[in-house]
Amino acid sequence: MSRLIIEESPPLAGRVRVGGSKNAALPIMAAALMARGKCVIHDVPALSDIFVMQNIIESYGGATEYDCKSERMIIDASELGRHTADYELISKIRASFLILGPLLSRLGEVKTAMPGGCAIGGRPVDLHLKGMAALGAQIGLNHGYIEASAAKLRGAEVHLDFPSVGATENIIMAATLAKGRTIIGNCALEPEITDLCNFLVSIGADISGAGTDTITVNGVDSLNGGEYRIIPDRIEAGTFLAAACARPGGDVSLENADTAHLRPVIAKLREMGAQIEEKSGPGLLSIKTDDRLKAADVKTLPYPGFPTDMQAQFMALLAVSTGRGVMTETVFENRYMHAAEMSRMGACIKIDSRTAVVDGVRNLAGCPVKATDLRAGAALIIAALGADGVTEIFGVHHLERGYDRIDEKLRQLGARIIKIG
Numbered sequence: 037m038s039r040l041i042i043e044e045s046p047p048l049a050g051r052v053r054v055g056g057s058k059n060a061a062l063p064i065m066a067a068a069l070m071a072r073g074k075c076v077i078h079d080v081p082a083l084s085d086i087f088v089m090q091n092i093i094e095s096y097g098g099a100t101e102y103d104c105k106s107e108r109m110i111i112d113a114s115e116l117g118r119h120t121a122d123y124e125l126i127s128k129i130r131a132s133f134l135i136l137g138p139l140l141s142r143l144g145e146v147k148t149a150m151p152g153g154c155a156i157g158g159r160p161v162d163l164h165l166k167g168m169a170a171l172g173a174q175i176g177l178n179h180g181y182i183e184a185s186a187a188k189l190r191g192a193e194v195h196l197d198f199p200s201v202g203a204t205e206n207i208i209m210a211a212t213l214a215k216g217r218t219i220i221g222n223c224a225l226e227p228e229i230t231d232l233c234n235f236l237v238s239i240g241a242d243i244s245g246a247g248t249d250t251i252t253v254n255g256v257d258s259l260n261g262g263e264y265r266i267i268p269d270r271i272e273a274g275t276f277l278a279a280a281c282a283r284p285g286g287d288v289s290l291e292n293a294d295t296a297h298l299r300p301v302i303a304k305l306r307e308m309g310a311q312i313e314e315k316s317g318p319g320l321l322s323i324k325t326d327d328r329l330k331a332a333d334v335k336t337l338p339y340p341g342f343p344t345d346m347q348a349q350f351m352a353l354l355a356v357s358t359g360r361g362v363m364t365e366t367v368f369e370n371r372y373m374h375a376a377e378m379s380r381m382g383a384c385i386k387i388d389s390r391t392a393v394v395d396g397v398r399n400l401a402g403c404p405v406k407a408t409d410l411r412a413g414a415a416l417i418i419a420a421l422g423a424d425g426v427t428e429i430f431g432v433h434h435l436e437r438g439y440d441r442i443d444e445k446l447r448q449l450g451a452r453i454i455k456i457g
């Protein structure tokens with residue numbers, strides 16, 4: 037199993053390019069299953085989750101081609117052959133559930149594994165299934181598989197109990213080829229939803245309200261192929277901004293960062309004392325820190341609130357800030373697994389259910405730690421960058437799900453980091 041070795045590093049300095057958004061690329065790849073033609077998608081990051089989604093699309097009969105160098109994905113779902121994929125493949129990523137809406141809409145039937153939970157929570161899919169049922173699908177759970185069918189989905193009014201990102205995406209996709217109008221209320225507002233809607237409209241869908249909490253979809257008969265570019269990954273961008281603050285004296289510029297998607301993260305970093313400048317160049321954003329950051333309170337909320345996917349990274353920053361910060365994780369029920377690992381490095385963190393009280397210390401002490409999930413892994417790297425001595429991070433496969441060559445990119449910024457194995 038590979039691991040990362042991070043030695044005591046100077047404050048990060050230099051420029052790094054942000055890649056395309058994993059959480060926009062995954063639903064857009066699933067949506068391409070509805071197109072009767074070739075979809076050419078640019079800025080698709082080379083991540084293990086993307087490759088799994090590629091295999092899932094192929095197991096349903098779609099043809100795919102990915103070029104790592106140009107980060108271009110081609111998906112041709114003109115001919116789909118099967119209505120199911122094997123459990124071992126489907127269960128690798130939760131985002132596999134996003135093929136439900138597209139295949140139900142396109143084929144009228146689909147069999148897919150009920151996703152299990154993961155390190156950060158139970159991850160139920162009840163809101164997805166309620167949406168499909170509202171559009172007229174018959175849904176059954178059969179030996180761990182969801183079997184859904186509908187001669188023809190019919191437009192309906194759907195109101196989400198919670199602004200679930202995945203449920204919003206699945207219902208939009210199911211409604212795209214349904215008969216009639218669907219109005220979805222209490223939609224998630226994440227930028228990745230808007231990107232999905234923009235992609236669908238670019239291949240012939242009739243969708244309005246993207247970016248608001250009410251999205252209207254008028255069903256169309258079919259979708260064509262097309263060409264599209266994925267938005268920048270706001271969480272990768274936020275992770276590099278946080279890494280730049282791991283030690284006083286950081287001076288990092290990001291290329292291809294969409295600052296409009298980073299408002300809550302930029303605001304919090306400024307509150308903690310970082311100097312952030314939105315440069316004139318396209319997607320250019322720079323961050324500087326002269327002193328240790330000041331602690332602040334952080335509460336995760338659905339967009340445009342502070343993103344839960346940046347919570348772990350900010351816990352690492354609070355761990356080396358001056359003063360006490362209180363974190364509240366309102367989105368997932370078990371997303372503090374990284375706290376125990378940071379405590380081994382000398383962090384002073386007290387967890388009580390969804391609240392974490394963090395008292396900053398001047399320096400953490402490097403030691404062997406284990407990544408429990410994707411963002412926890414990123415947080416441990418940030419903690420290691422602010423630590424004395426050597427840190428060894430196991431469980432690197434979690435990181436590779438959402439960060440393309442993060443060790444290389446951080447080395448570019450002066451971090452003493454290497455990947456072994």
Ligand code: EPZ
Pocket residue numbers: 058059060062130131157158159160161162163164165198199200201202203224344345367368369410411438
């Ligand atoms: C997406 O997951 C992201 N993944 C997650 O990013 C992100 O943390 C999350 O949205 C919240 O922003 C992708 O886009 C691939 P949700 P998703 O449905 O869609 C509950 C990362 O690190 N819920 O908005 O699964 C659920 O249990 C990943 O890149 C239900 O109760 O998130 C959770 O508590 C991690 N019933 C909350 O809603 C449902 O049917 C938010 O889940 C669906 C969700």
